[in-house]
Amino acid sequence: METVTVNSNFKSEEYFINMGPQHPATHGVLRLLLTIDGEIIKKVEPDLGYIHRSIEKMCERDSYQQIVHLTDRMDYLSANINNEAVCLTVENALQLEIPERVKVIRTIIGELTRISSHCLWWGVMGMDVGALTTYFYGFRDRELLNDIFEETCGARLTMNYNVPGGLMFDIHPNFVKRVKEFITHFKTKLPEYDRLLTNNIIFQKRAIGVGVLSKEDAISYGASGPVGRASGYSCDVRKHHPYSALDKVTFNEALRTEGDTYARYLVRIQEMWESMSIVEQLIDNIPEGEHRVTTNAVIKLPKGEYYQKVETARGELGVYIISTGTKSPYRLKFRSPGFSNLSLLNHIAVGGKIGDLVATMATLDLVIPDIDR
Amino acid sequence: MNSALSITKNIHDWLFSIMPEAAASIAEMVLIALVYDAIKLLSKELTGTTRADKFLYNLAPYFVIISSLMALSVFPFTKEFQAFDINIGLFFLIAVSSIGVIGILLGGWSSNNKFAMIGAMRSGVQTISYELSIGLSLLTMVLLTGSLQLSEIVEVQKSGWLIVQGHIPAIIAFMIYMxxxxxxxxxxxxxxxxxxxxxxxxxxxxxSGMKFAYFFLAEFINMFIIAAIATTVFFGAWLSPFGITESIPMLGVFWFLLKALILVFLMMWFRWTFPRLRIDQLLTLEWKYLLPLNLANIVIMALLVWLNLTISF
Amino acid sequence: MSYFSDIYRGIKTLLTGMSVTGKYFLTSRKGAITQQYPDNRETLKMFDRFRGEVIMPHNEDNEHRCTGCQKCEIACPNGTIEIIWDRGINENTGKKKKKIDQFVYHLSMCTMCGLCIDVCPTDAIKWGQNFENSVYDRTALTRVLNEPGSELQAGVED
Structure with a gap:
C-alpha cells in the first residue's frame, strides 16, 4: 500500500481506557487496562488483586477440615468440585479407603455443579453479547439445581459438603428423584438454548472467527478446560486422570478445533449434555454403604508433598500441599484454571473491537475470586 | 443509635408500612414503582465531571427531549385531533427526529469521559447510516400516496391500508423501516x-437525575414516534380495520394507539430476544443489505404504481 | 446467491429466536420458579437441612445439651464461637464441673460451613431455619445462644 502523508493534526492516536474494576462485562472486580485505537484493541493488560483474600496463606493456619470451606470461596460456581479437590488430596495423603458410595455421590454432585456453572455462564454470555432473556433462562434452570443442593447440603452456593474422609452427611431421600426430574426438565430446555442463541445469526456473526486461539498457544499458555478443548487440546482431567467414580462412566470429551469464541461456546454446550449423561449413568446405581470414613479429629498429613488435580467447570484445578507433619499444611498452592485462561486474553483479544473483547472474555468464563484467591 | 441510622430506619419503616398494601396486587406495585422512580429521578443530585464542558453538557439533554417532543406534534390521532397538518409532514418528522443525535453527540463529547465519547461517536455513525434507510423506505410508500402530508396519506388509505395496497414491496419496506x-x-x-x-x-x-431522565424518556418517546410513523404510513393511522367504527370518529385515538403500541411491543420483543450487533456488522447490515434492497424496492414500487398493480378496495 | 440465502437464513433464525421468547411471554406463569418473597413469608418453608444460623435448642425445662467441651470453638475457622465457661459445683455429687456460662455466637463472622455442628459430640447446637438476619446495628448479630438461667440437661455427659 502506498503511504499517504497526512497532516499531523489528523493522525489517529492510541488512547488508554480503564475497563473495570467496576464494569458490567468484567464479571466481578477485574480491571483491564486497554490501549485502543478507535474501536480496535491494541493491548489488554489485566490488573488483578481487587478481591485477593490470601486464601492460600489462610490455609497455612487452618486445619485440613477448615481448608475445605475456604475453597468454596475461590471458584464459587464449582464450589463442590473445589471441595472435592482438597478432600482428595488429603485422602490420598492419608491413604484412606473411600467408600464407593461417597465416590459416586461426589461425582454426581460435581457434574451437577458443572451444569449449574455452565447454565450461569450461558446466561451471562448472552447478556454480554446483548441478549437479555438468556440470563433468565439460564438462571431458571440453575435454580432447580440450587434447590437440589440446598436440600442435600443446606447451602445453595458455598456448599462445603465434602469433608476429608467422605461427605458431611448422607444424601437427602429426595435427591435421586429430584435429580431425575431435573434431567428430564433440562433435556427439553437445552435445545431451546440452541434455538434462542446458538443458531441466532447475530450471535454467530459475533462469535465465529473472534478471539482465535491456536492449539500451540493453548498449550503454551497453560489453557485448560473448555478454553483448551475448543482449540483441540485434549486436556480433560476427567478423561486422562479420572478421579472419584469417573473411571466407571463413559463420556465423550467435548473437543473442537476452531479455537474461536463460537467453538468455546459449543464445547460448553456439549459439556452440559455429557455431564447429564454421566449423571444419568450413575444416578440409578448409587451403591449402599457408609457416607463417611472416620478420621482423626486432628488430621496430620505425613511429611511430604502431595498433588491432586480435578476438572472444575473452568478447567484444571490443582491442589499442591507441602506438609511437615503438623496439623496444617506448610504451604498450600492452588493452580487455578482462571488465572492461566486470563493470561491469554491479551493474545487473543488484540486486533478485535471492544465488542469482540467482551464476547471473548465471556467465553473464557472468568470467575475473579478464583483468579485472585 | 445515632441520628443518621434512625432516619434510615424511619424511612425503612415507612416504606414497610405502605408496602404491604401496595403488594396486594402486582399492577398496583408497578404503578407505585413508576411514581417512585419519577420522584427518585426528580430529586436526585445532578452530578457531573469537573472538567466537562459545562454549557454543552447541560444543553445536550434538551436537544434530545425537545426533538422527540416536537415530532409528536404532527401525528394524526384522529381526523380532527392533529396539532399541525403541514404539507411536508413526513419530511418534517424525519428531519426533526434526526436532531436528537446532536444531543447525543454533544452529551458524549462534553462529559469528558472516554466511554461516553465512544458511545457518542458510535451514535453518530449509526444514526447517519440508518437515517438513509428510514428515509428511503418511507419514500417507497410516498410513491403510493403521492403526498407528504400526513392527513393526505391517511386519506389515501381509506381504500386499504398501504401495507395491503402496496403488498410485497410495502411489506419489504415495512421490514426495512422497522x-x-x-x-x-x-x-x-x-x-x-x-x-x-x-x-x-x-x-x-x-x-444523573433529571438530565439522565431526559435521555431515558427521549428513548421511549422516540420508540413511540417510530411506531407512530409506521402506523401512519403503513397501517392507516386512525382508520379502524374494515371501517368497523367509522361512525365514532373519537375511537380513532384508540385505534392509533393500539396499532402504535403493538409496534412498540414488537420493538421490545426484539430487545429482549436478540444479541447486540458489533459496530462494523451494524454498518455492513445497513450499507450492504438494507440500502441496496431499499433502492431495488423503490424501483419495484415505482413499477407497481406505474403498471397499476396495487390492491385497493 | 449466498447474499440472498444469508438474508433468508438470517430472518429465519431471528424468527425462531423470537418464537422461543414469544412462547414464554404468553405462558410466563407456567412453570415459573420465582418465589414471591416477601409476600409468601407465611408459606415459605426452607429445606430441613438449610443453614440459616446456629441455634441451641432448649427443652421445656430450659435445659440445653452443651457441656462446654469447646470442640466447636476449635473447629470453627473464623472464631465465630466463643464459649465462656466456669467451674460450677454439681449439687448432687458435690464435684466441681465445667459448665458454660455464655455460648457467644458471632453471626456476623459465620460462614455457615457447618464444622461446629459436625463435631459437636452431644448435638447441642444445630442449624436454624431463620434467614432474615438483617439488623440496624452490627452488635445485634452477636448472640448468646444459651438462654439465661438454663442448665445442662441431665444425662448428656454420661
Missing amino acids: IAGTAETNRAPFDMVEAESELGAGFHTEY
Whole structure:
C-alpha cells in the first residue's frame, strides 16, 4: 500500500481506557487496562488483586477440615468440585479407603455443579453479547439445581459438603428423584438454548472467527478446560486422570478445533449434555454403604508433598500441599484454571473491537475470586 | 443509635408500612414503582465531571427531549385531533427526529469521559447510516400516496391500508423501516450507543437525575414516534380495520394507539430476544443489505404504481 | 446467491429466536420458579437441612445439651464461637464441673460451613431455619445462644 502523508493534526492516536474494576462485562472486580485505537484493541493488560483474600496463606493456619470451606470461596460456581479437590488430596495423603458410595455421590454432585456453572455462564454470555432473556433462562434452570443442593447440603452456593474422609452427611431421600426430574426438565430446555442463541445469526456473526486461539498457544499458555478443548487440546482431567467414580462412566470429551469464541461456546454446550449423561449413568446405581470414613479429629498429613488435580467447570484445578507433619499444611498452592485462561486474553483479544473483547472474555468464563484467591 | 441510622430506619419503616398494601396486587406495585422512580429521578443530585464542558453538557439533554417532543406534534390521532397538518409532514418528522443525535453527540463529547465519547461517536455513525434507510423506505410508500402530508396519506388509505395496497414491496419496506427504526432509536439489538456490557452506560454515563431522565424518556418517546410513523404510513393511522367504527370518529385515538403500541411491543420483543450487533456488522447490515434492497424496492414500487398493480378496495 | 440465502437464513433464525421468547411471554406463569418473597413469608418453608444460623435448642425445662467441651470453638475457622465457661459445683455429687456460662455466637463472622455442628459430640447446637438476619446495628448479630438461667440437661455427659 502506498503511504499517504497526512497532516499531523489528523493522525489517529492510541488512547488508554480503564475497563473495570467496576464494569458490567468484567464479571466481578477485574480491571483491564486497554490501549485502543478507535474501536480496535491494541493491548489488554489485566490488573488483578481487587478481591485477593490470601486464601492460600489462610490455609497455612487452618486445619485440613477448615481448608475445605475456604475453597468454596475461590471458584464459587464449582464450589463442590473445589471441595472435592482438597478432600482428595488429603485422602490420598492419608491413604484412606473411600467408600464407593461417597465416590459416586461426589461425582454426581460435581457434574451437577458443572451444569449449574455452565447454565450461569450461558446466561451471562448472552447478556454480554446483548441478549437479555438468556440470563433468565439460564438462571431458571440453575435454580432447580440450587434447590437440589440446598436440600442435600443446606447451602445453595458455598456448599462445603465434602469433608476429608467422605461427605458431611448422607444424601437427602429426595435427591435421586429430584435429580431425575431435573434431567428430564433440562433435556427439553437445552435445545431451546440452541434455538434462542446458538443458531441466532447475530450471535454467530459475533462469535465465529473472534478471539482465535491456536492449539500451540493453548498449550503454551497453560489453557485448560473448555478454553483448551475448543482449540483441540485434549486436556480433560476427567478423561486422562479420572478421579472419584469417573473411571466407571463413559463420556465423550467435548473437543473442537476452531479455537474461536463460537467453538468455546459449543464445547460448553456439549459439556452440559455429557455431564447429564454421566449423571444419568450413575444416578440409578448409587451403591449402599457408609457416607463417611472416620478420621482423626486432628488430621496430620505425613511429611511430604502431595498433588491432586480435578476438572472444575473452568478447567484444571490443582491442589499442591507441602506438609511437615503438623496439623496444617506448610504451604498450600492452588493452580487455578482462571488465572492461566486470563493470561491469554491479551493474545487473543488484540486486533478485535471492544465488542469482540467482551464476547471473548465471556467465553473464557472468568470467575475473579478464583483468579485472585 | 445515632441520628443518621434512625432516619434510615424511619424511612425503612415507612416504606414497610405502605408496602404491604401496595403488594396486594402486582399492577398496583408497578404503578407505585413508576411514581417512585419519577420522584427518585426528580430529586436526585445532578452530578457531573469537573472538567466537562459545562454549557454543552447541560444543553445536550434538551436537544434530545425537545426533538422527540416536537415530532409528536404532527401525528394524526384522529381526523380532527392533529396539532399541525403541514404539507411536508413526513419530511418534517424525519428531519426533526434526526436532531436528537446532536444531543447525543454533544452529551458524549462534553462529559469528558472516554466511554461516553465512544458511545457518542458510535451514535453518530449509526444514526447517519440508518437515517438513509428510514428515509428511503418511507419514500417507497410516498410513491403510493403521492403526498407528504400526513392527513393526505391517511386519506389515501381509506381504500386499504398501504401495507395491503402496496403488498410485497410495502411489506419489504415495512421490514426495512422497522429494522432501521430500531437502530434509529438506539434500542437493542442496535444499542451500540449504550451497550451496557461494553461501555457501561455509553453516552449518558456522566448524567444523573433529571438530565439522565431526559435521555431515558427521549428513548421511549422516540420508540413511540417510530411506531407512530409506521402506523401512519403503513397501517392507516386512525382508520379502524374494515371501517368497523367509522361512525365514532373519537375511537380513532384508540385505534392509533393500539396499532402504535403493538409496534412498540414488537420493538421490545426484539430487545429482549436478540444479541447486540458489533459496530462494523451494524454498518455492513445497513450499507450492504438494507440500502441496496431499499433502492431495488423503490424501483419495484415505482413499477407497481406505474403498471397499476396495487390492491385497493 | 449466498447474499440472498444469508438474508433468508438470517430472518429465519431471528424468527425462531423470537418464537422461543414469544412462547414464554404468553405462558410466563407456567412453570415459573420465582418465589414471591416477601409476600409468601407465611408459606415459605426452607429445606430441613438449610443453614440459616446456629441455634441451641432448649427443652421445656430450659435445659440445653452443651457441656462446654469447646470442640466447636476449635473447629470453627473464623472464631465465630466463643464459649465462656466456669467451674460450677454439681449439687448432687458435690464435684466441681465445667459448665458454660455464655455460648457467644458471632453471626456476623459465620460462614455457615457447618464444622461446629459436625463435631459437636452431644448435638447441642444445630442449624436454624431463620434467614432474615438483617439488623440496624452490627452488635445485634452477636448472640448468646444459651438462654439465661438454663442448665445442662441431665444425662448428656454420661
